Amino acid sequence: MTTTLSLRAMQVDQTGVIAAVNATGELGRRIRDMGLVPGTPVTVIGRAPLKDPVALRLRDFTLTLRSNEADFIVVGVDPLEDRP
Amino acid sequence: MNATLALMGNPNSGKTTLFNALTGARQHVGNYPGITVEKREGRLALGGLDINVVDLPGTYSLTAYSQDELVARDFLVNKRPDAVVAVLDATNLERSLYLVTQILELGTPLIIALNMMDEVRRKGVGIDTARLAAMLDTPILELVARTGEGCDTLLGEAARLVHGPKKRAPLHISYGRDLDETLEKMQDIIEAACFLENRYPARWLALKYLENDPAILLQGAAEPETHERLLGATHSLAAHCRKTLNADPEALIADYRYGYITALLKDGIVTRPDTQTRRDFTDKLDAVLTHRLAGPVLMFAIIYAMFMLTFSLGEYPMGLLESFFGWLGDTATNLLPEGLVASLVVSGVIDGVGGVLGFTPLIMVMFFFLSFLEDSGYMARMAYMLDRVFRMFGLHGCSVMPFIISGGIPGGCAVPGVMAARTLRSPREKIATVLTAPFLSCGAKVPVFLLLAAAFFPGSGAAALFWITAAGWVAALLAARVLRSTLIRGEATPFVMELPPYRLPTLRGLCLHTWERVWQYVKKAGTVILAISILLWAAMTFPGPSAERTAMFEAQRAAIQAPSWDNDAARVDALAAIDNAEVQDALRVSVAGRVGTALEPVSAPLGFDWRTNIALLGGFAAKEVIVSTLGTAYSLGEVDPEDSGGLSARLVADPAWNMWTAVSLIAFVLLYAPCFVTVAVIGREIGWRWAAFSVGFNTALAYVVSMGIYQVGIAL
Numbered sequence: 095m096t097t098t099l100s101l102r103a104m105q106v107d108q109t110g111v112i113a114a115v116n117a118t119g120e121l122g123r124r125i126r127d128m129g130l131v132p133g134t135p136v137t138v139i140g141r142a143p144l145k146d147p148v149a150l151r152l153r154d155f156t157l158t159l160r161s162n163e164a165d166f167i168v169v170g171v172d173p174l175e176d177r178p
Numbered sequence: 179m180n181a182t183l184a185l186m187g188n189p190n191s192g193k194t195t196l197f198n199a200l201t202g203a204r205q206h207v208g209n210y211p212g213i214t215v216e217k218r219e220g221r222l223a224l225g226g227l228d229i230n231v232v233d234l235p236g237t238y239s240l241t242a243y244s245q246d247e248l249v250a251r252d253f254l255v256n257k258r259p260d261a262v263v264a265v266l267d268a269t270n271l272e273r274s275l276y277l278v279t280q281i282l283e284l285g286t287p288l289i290i291a292l293n294m295m296d297e298v299r300r301k302g303v304g305i306d307t308a309r310l311a312a313m314l315d316t317p318i319l320e321l322v323a324r325t326g327e328g329c330d331t332l333l334g335e336a337a338r339l340v341h342g343p344k345k346r347a348p349l350h351i352s353y354g355r356d357l358d359e360t361l362e363k364m365q366d367i368i369e370a371a372c373f374l375e376n377r378y379p380a381r382w383l384a385l386k387y388l389e390n391d392p393a394i395l396l397q398g399a400a401e402p403e404t405h406e407r408l409l410g411a412t413h414s415l416a417a418h419c420r421k422t423l424n425a426d427p428e429a430l431i432a433d434y435r436y437g438y439i440t441a442l443l444k445d446g447i448v449t450r451p452d453t454q455t456r457r458d459f460t461d462k463l464d465a466v467l468t469h470r471l472a473g474p475v476l477m478f479a480i481i482y483a484m485f486m487l488t489f490s491l492g493e494y495p496m497g498l499l500e501s502f503f504g505w506l507g508d509t510a511t512n513l514l515p516e517g518l519v520a521s522l523v524v525s526g527v528i529d530g531v532g533g534v535l536g537f538t539p540l541i542m543v544m545f546f547f548l549s550f551l552e553d554s555g556y557m558a559r560m561a562y563m564l565d566r567v568f569r570m571f572g573l574h575g576c577s578v579m580p581f582i583i584s585g586g587i588p589g590g591c592a593v594p595g596v597m598a599a600r601t602l603r604s605p606r607e608k609i610a611t612v613l614t615a616p617f618l619s620c621g622a623k624v625p626v627f628l629l630l631a632a633a634f635f636p637g638s639g640a641a642a643l644f645w646i647t648a649a650g651w652v653a654a655l656l657a658a659r660v661l662r663s664t665l666i667r668g669e670a671t672p673f674v675m676e677l678p679p680y681r682l683p684t685l686r687g688l689c690l691h692t693w694e695r696v697w698q699y700v701k702k703a704g705t706v707i708l709a710i711s712i713l714l715w716a717a718m719t720f721p722g723p724s725a726e727r728t729a730m731f732e733a734q735r736a737a738i739q740a741p742s743w744d745n746d747a748a749r750v751d752a753l754a755a756i757d758n759a760e761v762q763d764a765l766r767v768s769v770a771g772r773v774g775t776a777l778e779p780v781s782a783p784l785g786f787d788w789r790t791n792i793a794l795l796g797g798f799a800a801k802e803v804i805v806s807t808l809g810t811a812y813s814l815g816e817v818d819p820e821d822s823g824g825l826s827a828r829l830v831a832d833p834a835w836n837m838w839t840a841v842s843l844i845a846f847v848l849l850y851a852p853c854f855v856t857v858a859v860i861g862r863e864i865g866w867r868w869a870a871f872s873v874g875f876n877t878a879l880a881y882v883v884s885m886g887i888y889q890v891g892i893a894l
Contacts, residue, residue, distance in 0.1 A: 118426060123389075124433035124674045127239040129273040134436070139461075143470045144566035147575075147673055153272045156460075156677040158562050160569070163672055 096172055101136070101148070103166035109137040110171035117166035129153045130167060181340045182230045182257065183222070186250060186281065187265035188274055189236030190555070190678040192293040194218070195687055196265055196323040197233040207229075207694045215249045216600075221278075225337045232259065238273075240280040241389055241428075244603050248393060254286060255377060261339040263288045263332065265323075268292040268305060269679070271448065275439045282314065282349035284296055285379050287339050290318040290760075291332055296325075301458070302451035310447050314349075334864030348379045353434045357427060360415040361385065365410055371404040378542050387412050388427040432812070460679040468559050476558055481582055486545045488540065495539035503532030522715060530711020530799070534818065535700065541594050542696045544583060548598060549691040551579075553683035557601065558675060571655040572662025574607035574671060581611070585618035585650060592616040592856040596863055597695060607793055610658045613872050616852035616860075617654040619647050622801035626847050629805055632828035634840040650848055657879070710854050714799050717770040718792075723763055731760045761810055770795055784846065784884040785839035785892075800853050838891030842884040850880035 098113050112134045117125055129152060130136070139156065140149040146161045187193045197205070201220025210217050218233035234253055235246035254262065262279060266274035271292075281288055290311075292298075298305060311318040317335050321328035352358055364384035367373070367825045374383060374397060386394040387408050398405040412427070419427055466472055507528045514520035551557045557579060565575030577599070578586075584595025595615045602608040619627070623644070631642035662668075718741050738752050766788070774791035789811035796803035805825070812828050829835050851873040852860070861869035 108222060115429065121672045121674070122426075122429065123239075124672050126429060127241065127276065128674055128676070129276065129436065131429075131433050131436045132432075133440075140464070140468060141470075142468070142563050142566060143474050146566045147694060149468070149562065149677060153270065155270045155273060156464075156679075158558075158673065158675050158677055160565065160673045163674065 096170045098168050098170045100173040101138075101150075101167040101169050102161045104138045104169060104171065106138050106140055108171060109135060110169035111135050112167060113170045117163070117165060121163060121166070125159075125163070125167070128157055130157070136169065146173065180228050180230065181261075181492060182232060182259040183336055183340070184232045184234055184253060184259035185265055186254070186260045186262055186277065187236060187293075188233050188238055188267065188270075188277060190676065191236070191265045191267040191274065192323045192409055193236065193265040194233055194322070195684060196263075196291065196293065196329070197231060198684075198687055198690055199323055199326050199329050199525060201231050205690075210249050215245050217249075218370065219799075222333075224333055224340075227337065227340060229336075229340070237277065240284070240309060241275060241386075241391055245605075246603065249394075254281070254284065258344070259286070259345065261289065261336055263291050263336065265293050265321075266293050268294050268298045268311060268320075269301070269303075271305065272436075272439055272443060275442070276435060278314075279349060279351065279435050279438060282316065283349035283351065283379075283382050283385070285382075286345055287342065287344065289332065289335050289339060290314070290316055290317050291321045291328075293321045293323050295320045295328075295431060296322045304449040306447045306449075310442065313442055313447075318577065318668075325853045348382060350381070350436060351438045353431055356415065356422075357388065357416060357430060357434075360388070360411055364411050365408050367411070371401070373401055374398065375407075376561055384408070385431065388415065389431060390428060428642045438551075440858075450748070458679075458831055462560070463680050464677075468554070468563060473563055477563060480551075480556070482587065484551070488543045488547060492540040492543045496536055499536050499539065500532075500856050503528055503536065506532070514826075518719070521719060522712070525719075526712045526715030527708065528698065530715065531704070531708050538696060538700060541589065541699055542692055544591075544594050545695045546688060546692045548579065548583070548594075549688045550581040550683055552601065553681070553687060553691075555680045561675065562677060569670060569673075571659045572607070572666075573610055573655075573658050574604060575604055575673065575675075576602045577611040577658075580615050581618060581651075581654060584615035585620040585623070585647075589648070590618060591620050591622070592618070592852055593859050594695070595620075596856060596859045600864065606662070606666050606668050607671055609666050610661050611870060612860055612864050613661060613875070614654040614658045615858055616872065616876065617657060617849060618650040619643075619848060620801065622853070624848055626797075626801065626804045627844055629826055630829075630840040633835075634837045646844060646848060649845075653879075710799060714770075714796065717773075718768050718796070720769060721767065723760070723767055727767075728760075728764055731756055731763075738831045762812075765792065765810055783889065785836075785842050785888040786846075787834050792844065794850065797847065798854060800855070801847065804847065836892075838888050841891065842888040845887055846880045846884040849876055849883060851877045 112130060113130050114132055115125055115130060116147060117121065119149060134152055137151045139151045141147070142149075142158075143170065147158045148164055150157045150159070185193045185197055197218060197220065203221055204222070205218060205220030208217050208219075209215065215235050220231045220233075222229040222231050223856055232253065234250040237247040237250040239247065240251045240254070241247075255261070262281060264274075264278050265276070268274075277537075278288070278290060290848075292305065292307065306318060307318045317339075319328055319332050319335060321332060323329070344709075353361065361381060361384045364387065365380040368380040373380075378386075378394075383394065387398070395405075398408065416427055419430060420427055423430070425433075451570030457700050467476060506522045510523050510528060511520060514523060547619045551560075553614060557576075560578055564578045568575055579601065580599040582590065582595075583598050584590050584592040592615055593619070596612050597613045599608050599615065602611060627643055627646050628639055631639045635642050667669055734756050735753065738749055738756070765773070770792050771788065773795065774788040777791045778786075778788050781787070786794070789808065792811055793804045793807040796807040806827075809825055812832075829840075851857070857869045858874060
């Protein structure tokens with residue numbers, strides 16, 4: 095079963111599909127220009143040494159954004175299987 | 179016949195590499211008028227045509243919000259290049275096509291160049307370019323810009339396109355029923371009113387209204403009637419979309435564009451090997467280089483290594499240049515008759531410009547490494563790792579490089595540092611970075627610190643330098659925090675940034691980038707700096723000493739020359755003492771000396787007398803001048819900043835100096851107005867009002883801090 099959560103809450107190596115981008119204005123435009131639109135699969139591939147920003151893999155490239163920017167992105171994820 | 183060919187593409191798609199491959203040495207770099215976005219142009223002879231190739235700034239979209247993107251779009255729309263080459267990173271086809279669809283919607287004649295095909299092939303990915311070309315009705319060429327593979331085919335195609343019609347039918351993407359209906363209605367309004375029609379296709383214009391594009395809305399407002407009708411249609415659609423779909427039209431447009439691209443790439447245009455290894459070279463490298471613990475450690479090691487290399491490699495050519503200017507000065511002294519002209523040429527022109535040009539090797543090496551870090555993709559990782567820290571002070575992850583180059587490690591220089599702030603795309607963070615970078619302890623301030631530390635804190639020069647460097651960082655970060663919450667207030671710019679794959683830069687590209695920046699620096703030295711050097715020389719020379727003072731020194735000399743002296747060495751010493759006394763005397767009555775004396779009431783609370791004041795005024799020209807001017811003012815003749823032992827002893831012995839004067843002076847030198855080369859660069863990068871602000875603000879801050887230190891110190 096798929097649940098939705100904010101991109102900020104995703105864990106490293108977790109994959110999901112973008113369900114909604116709630117940002118407007120310049121931030122929203124920038125996010126969409128980079129290809130973060132609903133239906134796009136994203137994987138969290140890492141976080142910076144101070145936990146913020148977060149690095150994502152989507153459409154064959156790597157993107158970083160700050161956690162407070164990740165708040166605007168809602169992702170549908172499959173529940174994690176037996177994560178330690 | 180002339181024609182224009184524009185290169186467009188995402189950042190890091192290899193546009194500039196292609197540009198270099200196409201135009202070779204026949205290129206030049208400037209700025210777009212009034213802004214600091216770089217403009218590269220080159221010439222190319224092609225089938226009897228003289229083609230002007232323009233490398234537009236990297237952009238992800240034609241919906242412009244940053245200056246780079248606005249430049250790229252305006253060029254496309256207003257200058258109407260005869261053909262556009264869209265340079266795409268073929269390893270990242272999907273996102274790259276987002277820009278392509280927008281260019282196609284505009285109807286500009288286009289060639290799509292799929293760059294980095296070698297990487298695509300190595301990964302075993304297949305792209306059916308012929309079929310994609312047919313679907314987009316646009317020529318698509320495979321290219322490896324680094325090696326030049328495919329460039330000839332590209333030129334052939336470009337020649338064909340340049341001779342062809344200037345327009346093609348704009349691409350028509352469906353944006354869903356609601357949007358399409360409104361778009362058609364708006365198109366009718368636009369066509370009926372001939373609204374801005376010479377510049378944009380009607381549907382494209384309607385789309386820009388729906389996207390709320392500020393630049394287009396501003397143009398449209400010139401024709402209020404149509405503008406209002408279009409806005410009305412936009413608003414009612416926006417209300418409808420929000421009610422039924424809970425989304426803005428601009429979001430829907432982006433969704434549909436990506437939907438169109440996904441549909442294009444479906445059914446076998448791109449084939450991937452079944453067992454695709456997700457962890458390619460970049461991922462493996464990133465696992466180490468951006469690791470939570472190893473990443474920062476390696477980053478500091480890399481920065482430190484770069485610094486050591488810069489100074490050890492830069493030292494030798496710098497020494498050569500210094501000797502050259504020394505030789506030039508000596509030659510001029512011998513050739514010219516003694517007098518004002520000789521003094522102007524030697525002290526004003528050769529010393530002034532030579533002092534600035536002497537930095538050229540350092541700047542060259544520094545920019546070479548900087549270009550390497552940038553072109554290889556590592557710079558983006560540094561920004562990623564440090565963004566959290568810098569954000570607390572209202573800066574951006576990308577501010578780290580300008581800070582380090584400016585003197586984050588002692589020995590930097592704010593001139594290349596300020597220029598390095600160009601990598602910051604956000605205006606507010608860029609201004610804050612540029613204004614605060616000069617607080618760091620640049621290489622020219624270090625001799626002053628060492629002199630004072632040696633004199634008043636004997637044996638602890640290294641520790642003093644460490645704390646002064648730390649103080650520079652604290653001052654820069656705190657000042658940035660203050661500026662960002664007062665004068666340059668505003669939301670932090672989004673940190674939506676790509677981490678490009680690691681790539682080995684081409685030597686040619688690195689050399690070209692380095693040369694461009696060094697040349698800008700040298701040009702500045704030849705103009706602004708020359709003028710200010712001459713002004714400063716005049717201030718320290720005129721008006722010369724009165725006739726009776728000169729006569730007095732002559733009489734003293736004559737007395738020594740008298741044969742009663744039998745010890746040659748003693749006579750030479752005595753003559754030198756008189757020469758020095760005369761120089762000090764002349765300095766005291768010069769304009770600079772009078773200003774220095776007049777400033778004594780102002781500088782007394784900081785513990786500085788007229789001699790220090792002149793040195794600080796000279797330090798505005800270049801901080802290196804501080805030590806040598808202090809030498810002159812303390813009648814020691816020329817003092818080599820590298821060897822200031824005699825001056826140290828003199829300062830300690832002078833009753834006007836104590837430990838707190840030294841600390842106060844250190845703080846003042848660290849913080850006060852940047853040298854004029856830096857001010858000139860700041861003026862060019864962010865505007866002359868900010869440059870003036872930087873002089874005033876830094877000096878005021880230095881004054882307050884030094885006064886605090888001195889007053890508290892002597893009260894203790």
